[in-house]
Amino acid sequence: MSVANGFLPMTIEEVQQLGIEQLDFVYVTGDAYVDHPSFGHAIITRLLQAHGYHVGIIAQPDWKNEDSIAVLGTPRLGFLVSSGNMDSMVNHYYVSKKHRDSDAYTPGGAPYKRPDHATVVYSNLIRRKFKNIPIIIGGIEASLRRMAHYDYWSNSFKRSILLDSQADLISYGMGEKSIIEIADALNSGIAVKDLSFIAGTVYKTKDISSLYDYELLPSYDAMTAEKIQYAKSFKIQYDNTDPFNGKTLVEPYPNGVYVVQNIPQKPLSMQEMDDVYALPYQRTYHPCYEAQGGVPAISEIKFSLVSNRGCFGGCNFCALTFHQGRTIQVRSHDSIIAEANQMIQAPDFKGYIHDVGGPTANFRKPSCQKQLEIGVCKNRQCLCPKPCPNLEVDHSDYLSLLRKLRALPNVKKVFVRSGIRFDYLTLDRDDTFFKELVEHHISGQLKVAPEHICDAVLSKMGKPENAVYEAFTEKYHRLNQKLGKNQFLVPYFMSSHPGSTLKEAVALAEYLRDIGYMPEQVQDFYPTPSTMSTVMYYTGVDPVTMKSVYVCKNPHEKAMQRALIQYRNPKNYELVREALKLAKREDLIGYDKKCLIKPRKTAVEPANRQNHQNKKKNTVKAC
Numbered sequence: 001m002s003v004a005n006g007f008l009p010m011t012i013e014e015v016q017q018l019g020i021e022q023l024d025f026v027y028v029t030g031d032a033y034v035d036h037p038s039f040g041h042a043i044i045t046r047l048l049q050a051h052g053y054h055v056g057i058i059a060q061p062d063w064k065n066e067d068s069i070a071v072l073g074t075p076r077l078g079f080l081v082s083s084g085n086m087d088s089m090v091n092h093y094y095v096s097k098k099h100r101d102s103d104a105y106t107p108g109g110a111p112y113k114r115p116d117h118a119t120v121v122y123s124n125l126i127r128r129k130f131k132n133i134p135i136i137i138g139g140i141e142a143s144l145r146r147m148a149h150y151d152y153w154s155n156s157f158k159r160s161i162l163l164d165s166q167a168d169l170i171s172y173g174m175g176e177k178s179i180i181e182i183a184d185a186l187n188s189g190i191a192v193k194d195l196s197f198i199a200g201t202v203y204k205t206k207d208i209s210s211l212y213d214y215e216l217l218p219s220y221d222a223m224t225a226e227k228i229q230y231a232k233s234f235k236i237q238y239d240n241t242d243p244f245n246g247k248t249l250v251e252p253y254p255n256g257v258y259v260v261q262n263i264p265q266k267p268l269s270m271q272e273m274d275d276v277y278a279l280p281y282q283r284t285y286h287p288c289y290e291a292q293g294g295v296p297a298i299s300e301i302k303f304s305l306v307s308n309r310g311c312f313g314g315c316n317f318c319a320l321t322f323h324q325g326r327t328i329q330v331r332s333h334d335s336i337i338a339e340a341n342q343m344i345q346a347p348d349f350k351g352y353i354h355d356v357g358g359p360t361a362n363f364r365k366p367s368c369q370k371q372l373e374i375g376v377c378k379n380r381q382c383l384c385p386k387p388c389p390n391l392e393v394d395h396s397d398y399l400s401l402l403r404k405l406r407a408l409p410n411v412k413k414v415f416v417r418s419g420i421r422f423d424y425l426t427l428d429r430d431d432t433f434f435k436e437l438v439e440h441h442i443s444g445q446l447k448v449a450p451e452h453i454c455d456a457v458l459s460k461m462g463k464p465e466n467a468v469y470e471a472f473t474e475k476y477h478r479l480n481q482k483l484g485k486n487q488f489l490v491p492y493f494m495s496s497h498p499g500s501t502l503k504e505a506v507a508l509a510e511y512l513r514d515i516g517y518m519p520e521q522v523q524d525f526y527p528t529p530s531t532m533s534t535v536m537y538y539t540g541v542d543p544v545t546m547k548s549v550y551v552c553k554n555p556h557e558k559a560m561q562r563a564l565i566q567y568r569n570p571k572n573y574e575l576v577r578e579a580l581k582l583a584k585r586e587d588l589i590g591y592d593k594k595c596l597i598k599p600r601k602t603a604v605e606p607a608n609r610q611n612h613q614n615k616k617k618n619t620v621k622a623c
Contacts, residue, residue, distance in 0.1 A: 006282050007035055008045055009056045012072055024053040025183070026075045028122050029139075030091075030114035031084035031105040031297075032289055033059040035282040038301040039085055040139050044179055046279040051180055053077075053187075059286075060106065063115045063122065066129045074133065077186045079126050080179075081167065082139030083118035085297070087528060089153050092116060095526040096555075097153060104300075107285075107292035116153075119145075123165035134192035136182060137161065138171035143323050144530040146172050146202045146261060147237060147251050148220050150230070150538040152527040157224055157538075160251065160259045162202055168192040170202035173323060174309065176276060177265040199243065200265030206256050214248040214260075215240065221254060227539040228546075234535045235543040241321055243267070244375030267310065267327045267372075274335040277306070283342070300354075303343055304417075305336050307401065308358035312367040313421055314381035315451075316462035316532035317497065317525065320359050326376045328363050333401050337408070344410050351410055356402060357418025362425060362433075364398040367391050383423055384462050393424060395433035406440060416441040422448050422472040423464040431479075438479045438487065445488040446476070452493060452500070453511045460499035460536065460549060491517070495561040496552040497525040498536035502583040505561040509576075509596055510588070518568045524558060567596045 009015045010033060015023060025048060029041040036042055045055045056075075061068035084091065084105055091114070093099055102109040115121040119141045126135055145161035162170050169192065171178045178200035185195055196203050208214075215236055218229040233251075240246035241264060249261040268276065284302070285295040308330045311320045336356070343349060355361075366372060367382040368390040382388050406414045416437060425434060437446075450469040452458050458465060473489060480487050493508060512518060527534040536542055536549045552558055560579035563572035576597055580588050588596045 005287055006280065007033070007286050008049070009072070010059065010286065010288070015054075015056055015072060018054075020054045022054075023056045023072055023075045024048070024077045024187075025055045025080055026058060026072050027055060027080040027082075028058045028061060028069065028126070029082050029084055030060060030088055030118040030122070032107050032295045033057050033286040034105075034284070034295055034298060035286070036284065036298065036301065037277050037279070037281055037306065038304075040082060040175075041084075042281055043276060043279075044080065044138070044175060046281060047176055047180060047276065048183055050279055051183065053183055060113045061122070061125075063118075063125055066125060069122070069125050069129050074130060077183065078134030078136055078168075078192070079123075079130070081119055081122050081126070081135060081137045081142075081165075083122075083141035084114065084139065087141045087144065088114055088116060088118035089151075090526070090528055093153060095524045102296075104297040105295065107289040107295055109293070109296045117141075117164075119161060120165045123167045127166045134169075134186060135165070135167040136169045136171055136179075137165055137167040138175050138179070140319075140323060142167075142170050143172040144319050144528070146170050146530075147217070147249070147259065148223055148230070148233070149529045150527070150534060151529070152534070152537075157230065159220060159253065160202070160204075162204055162259055163253065163257070168203070169195060171200060172202060172261075173200050173264055173325065174268075175200065175265070176268065176272070196260070197262075199263050202259060202261045204257060204259050206258065208250055208258050208260065211248060211250065211260070214250050217249055217251045219252040228541060231535055231539040231541050231543040231546065234530075234532070237261075237530075238321065238532065238543070239378045241325060242327070242375035242378075243325075244371075244373070245378065246375070264325060267325065267329045270330060270332050273309075273329055273331045277331060277335055277339060302346075303349060303353055304355035304357075305339060305343075305353060305405075306358055307331055307336055307356050307398075308360075308364055311359040311363060312376070312382040313360055313363075313424075314384055314462045316460065316536075317494070317534075319528060319531050322530045324359065326367075326382070327371050328366050330364055330397075333404060336401060337404055340405055340408060340411075344408065349410070351412030353405060353411060353414045355415060355417040356405060357416060359419070360421045360424075361416050361418035362395060362398055362420055364401070365392065365394060381462065383421070384464055385459060387423075387427055391427070393427045393429075395425075395428055395430070399433045399436060402436070402441060413443070414441055415443050417443075417447070420446065420448060422450075423468045426468065426472050426475065434475070435479055435483070438476070438485060439483050442485075442487050445490045447490045447492065448472075449492040452497065452504070452508060454500070454504040454507050457497055457499045457504050460533070460542065461494070461497055462532065491519070492521070492523065493519060493565055494523045494525055495565055496558045498533055498549045498551050500552060500561065501550055502557070502560065502564075502579055505564045506580065506583050506585050506588070509564040509567050510594075512565065512567075513594070513596060518566055522562050522565045524562050525552075564596075573597060573600075 056072040106113045151158045217233045223230040243264040243266045246263045251259045310328045312326045453466045527537040563575035
């Protein structure tokens, strides 16, 4: 296929058509090739191209065939490897460890087009074929597995992915700055083994004598022997995710090997963010996938706009702190509007901008100004358990941006579908943004994530107290009524998070009963690498307090907690009944309006229509 279509080369014929004798880098990805800034491989390859490097892409190679990794020849400077936009294990498996039957990042949505632990497999494939070529791994999978970590799918404690992959370097985080520094250093003739000085990278060595002001983590052997040592290690890592006050981290391994994590790369300035999004993306999948039905993931982002990255929300089950950091980075209005004007010209644009946001849509500025000088606080979060006195709450810039976008010609509606941080929203003394959000930017329902209603569980989640969510819902419904709108809230809840027993799961079910809502979707807690919650799940302690935490690991109990959230579903009847009995809440089995389920005639206990209100105890308030 001709490269006149503007995409980077995927075949040796395309390389030759471009008059390139040898590529500088070959990027190997577990995703199909989509040249859109929502895909990590598109950003990194376009950045390298903008800096004068020749880059080719091998998308979803056949990992059972060594030749599949050599189709573009030997790159001059090295291979870049990523599993794709998702961790390959999360991409492949539900929390039940059953294999997903589709993959939105593969042509036609077909599954099984990438291996488990794709970064490790691809890198070892390269190492077998090319003995001495530099290999730099990156993306979400490498970033979150950069140090020793718990692997849920094998239920084992794994080494740094740097060692298992046989790669030379990890470029962790978003990687724009570090990848250019790596490329320039290699291009200048510096050997990859000597690249120990670049922020945002991880390397291995046997000599740490030249390091200074670093934190020595517990050794891999110590963490393997005692889980508590991993909890201690993770807390140190968590406290050093900021480029302004973070330290170099050193993790010892057997045989005198050390894995060294340099401080994170600094946040991108607004101009740097604008430059990244102004690169010449084709904004769609490579045309070679057209016959297979295209790449489904493009439909979610084709008419959406990224306005920010980073998050100071501090949810313990989220890995954003480890990957993007807590400092908010934003694009300028001009940059976003320029992209919107491009979008409007698309033949299939129907007048609707699907989203304007990022990890958290309504974060458009750092939580406080000192972050850009001395970094984020190590000893507290910005929002939880209580908002920091220094927190600056301001939606004016985001509101101004939304107003400009909805005023563009041919734009009928601008939706906000990224996560809205409702606690931050309720802290704003100026209701203007909240009112305009309700009036202009909701497509019939607003999705929010309270996650639970019991404060004991919410504290382990890093979420605000339930009273904050209640105040938000009250205000949301009041604004809808005032504006003559009939828009709903769609709350997301999570089952079996560390700290949640059957008692808390029942309390959540009672809450759903009282508001008359049964979620269509329930997220069972998924222990993904490098989150605070996953460390709780594996070690049984909270890394911040080092106190023990109840952890639901039994698959049957997890099924019961999940079933309680959807207690109205007849398929869940037996699980709900068993859970209520184990929780000693048989008062919720009966005919009273407060009961969750009715007794069945075949049930052992007799149907009792009386005294349910007198028996009722352990209500939502009790949690």
